Amino acid sequence: MIRFIDLFAGTGGIRLGFQEACKKHSIGSECVYSSEIDKNACASYELNFGENPFSDITKVNELPDFDFMLAGFPCQSFSYAGKRKGFGDTRGTLFFDVERLLKKYKPKGFLLENVRGLTTHDKGRTFETIVNSLKSIGYNIEYRLLNSSNFGVPQNRVRIYIVGILNGNFTLNLNSDVGAVDSHKFKERNMQKSLFDFGEVVKHKIVKEILETETDIKYQCSEKFTNQLKNVIGNDLTKLNGVRLIDTRNGNSIHSWELGIKGECSTDEIEFLNLLIANRRKKIFGTHQDGKALTLEQIKTFYKKDNILDVSKSLIKKGYLSNYDNKHNPVCGNMSFEVFKFLDPESISITLTASDTNRLGIVQNGKARRLTPRECARLQGFPDSYQLLENDNAVYKQMGNAVSVPVIEAVISDLIENNKNIIDKLASPKKPYTLPSRSKNQPHKPKLVTEYVFANADEKESTTTQQCI
Numbered sequence: 084m085i086r087f088i089d090l091f092a093g094t095g096g097i098r099l100g101f102q103e104a105c106k107k108h109s110i111g112s113e114c115v116y117s118s119e120i121d122k123n124a125c126a127s128y129e130l131n132f133g134e135n136p137f138s139d140i141t142k143v144n145e146l147p148d149f150d151f152m153l154a155g156f157p158c159q160s161f162s163y164a165g166k167r168k169g170f171g172d173t174r175g176t177l178f179f180d181v182e183r184l185l186k187k188y189k190p191k192g193f194l195l196e197n198v199r200g201l202t203t204h205d206k207g208r209t210f211e212t213i214v215n216s217l218k219s220i221g222y223n224i225e226y227r228l229l230n231s232s233n234f235g236v237p238q239n240r241v242r243i244y245i246v247g248i249l250n251g252n253f254t255l256n257l258n259s260d261v262g263a264v265d266s267h268k269f270k271e272r273n274m275q276k277s278l279f280d281f282g283e284v285v286k287h288k289i290v291k292e293i294l295e296t297e298t299d300i301k302y303q304c305s306e307k308f309t310n311q312l313k314n315v316i317g318n319d320l321t322k323l324n325g326v327r328l329i330d331t332r333n334g335n336s337i338h339s340w341e342l343g344i345k346g347e348c349s350t351d352e353i354e355f356l357n358l359l360i361a362n363r364r365k366k367i368f369g370t371h372q373d374g375k376a377l378t379l380e381q382i383k384t385f386y387k388k389d390n391i392l393d394v395s396k397s398l399i400k401k402g403y404l405s406n407y408d409n410k411h412n413p414v415c416g417n418m419s420f421e422v423f424k425f426l427d428p429e430s431i432s433i434t435l436t437a438s439d440t441n442r443l444g445i446v447q448n449g450k451a452r453r454l455t456p457r458e459c460a461r462l463q464g465f466p467d468s469y470q471l472l473e474n475d476n477a478v479y480k481q482m483g484n485a486v487s488v489p490v491i492e493a494v495i496s497d498l499i500e501n502n503k504n505i506i507d508k509l510a511s512p513k514k515p516y517t518l519p520s521r522s523k524n525q526p527h528k529p530k531l532v533t534e535y536v537f538a539n540a541d542e543k544e545s546t547t548t549q550q551c552i
């Protein structure tokens with residue numbers, strides 16, 4: 084039996100993957116503590132694990148005995164937080180709490196998950212600090228950069244997974260593999276593989292395999308938006324597959340002025356703005372990389388029509404163009420689009436994020452619609468038995484924040500399969516543990532108390548009647 088704790092628990096993606104790997108290898112596992120501050124994530128967690136993890140980990144000092152820590156902690160720079168003590172000072176960051184609890188409880192192992200940028204953050208110093216700190220506590224560590232798309236999940240999501248074992252050498256067979264840079268490259272590579280690679284080991288799933296067949300009408304794009312899209316691409320909406328809606332220069336994209344989101348634009352107005360976004364980064368207009376604001380004189384070098392003044396005035400009036408100090412820039416922002424990216428059903432999804440998973444689209448049966456919350460859960464490898472809240476927006480946010488379940492399962496399975504002696508130690512028989520006491524402002528309701536191993540009948544009696552610890 085492995086006793087684990089689940090910090091920054093979110094909706095429990097790491098926990099699901101961990102439990103599944105243990106189950107697959109006939110190892111018992113028991114979550115003895117979980118922590119999460121987002122109320123909706125807690126509700127989701129409670130719905131699925133029977134346990135409300137609501138607690139701020141920065142305020143938690145007492146934990147029950149545990150063997151393994153799971154923690155998908157948010158990434159923060161140490162250089163600012165610890166500026167008075169130098170960049171090695173982790174105080175004021177959430178990693179500090181991971182470090183604090185590892186130091187205090189010295190569990191036999193841990194799995195940490197974070198964004199890919201953790202390795203490059205603050206010129207690599209953040210990651211260096213983390214690695215040094217974990218080693219100084221006594222952990223040997225292995226880390227891998229893995230792309231969810233290589234684990235049967237149709238999403239381009241690269242994350243770092245850090246495994247640590249206390250005072251013990253161990254190996255992982257999985258190799259870091261960040262996968263294809265984008266869904267287009269993925270499609271090319273995947274097609275070539277299926278043509279020539281008959282003994283393919285990795286089964287790549289694509290978006291069309293996770294789509295629901297029947298979806299509520301509320302996910303359909305509005306008639307107005309659909310007509311705006313048809314005005315640009317024609318009646319065949321499948322031309323939207325893989326298209327991004329964005330007001331900056333981008334390969335396969337449609338802009339708000341082409342759709343007429345803020346008011347219809349003439350052909351000349353569209354040409355003006357398309358030329359402006361294509362040319363404004365050029366070195367002749369200045370050395371900095373970002374889109375530069377240009378004067379009409381500068382714009383005249385690529386938009387050569389006589390109506391330039393009228394066109395620019397009209398675009399300013401409609402809100403597509405800004406004019407400060409006689410310098411012009413498109414007014415950008417993708418928030419105005421009902422859908423900001425239509426996924427290609429024959430490829431993988433872009434990375435889900437907390438802020439815009441609710442505006443991912445798909446064309447299915449000739450109709451343009453947004454992805455459903457269930458489809459987003461599938462894009463993170465959550466099984467359909469995982470119950471979703473009725474609050475769609477909360478689920479979109481949760482799935483954007485979540486960890487891909489099958490990747491965790493693969494990492495833990497790798498650890499189990501290649502390090503038998505360590506796992507034997509981890510899963511050794513346990514004495515029953517005592518539940519931690521919690522203050523009133525830390526209302527933690529563990530899973531159905533009867534599922535715990537109790538020290539004695541009295542304890543069982545008191546916890547069952549109190550329900551919450």
Ligand SMILES: C[S@@+](CC[C@H](N)C(=O)[O-])C[C@H]1O[C@@H](n2cnc3c(N)ncnc32)[C@H](O)[C@@H]1O
Nearest residue numbers: 091092093096097119120121139140155485486
């Ligand atoms: C990347 S998500 C974790 C995802 C999750 N581990 C999973 O498996 O799906 C990070 C989570 O940390 C939570 N969080 C942030 N600060 C926290 C704190 N002080 N105490 C507990 N949880 C916190 C956030 O609300 C967020 O849900």
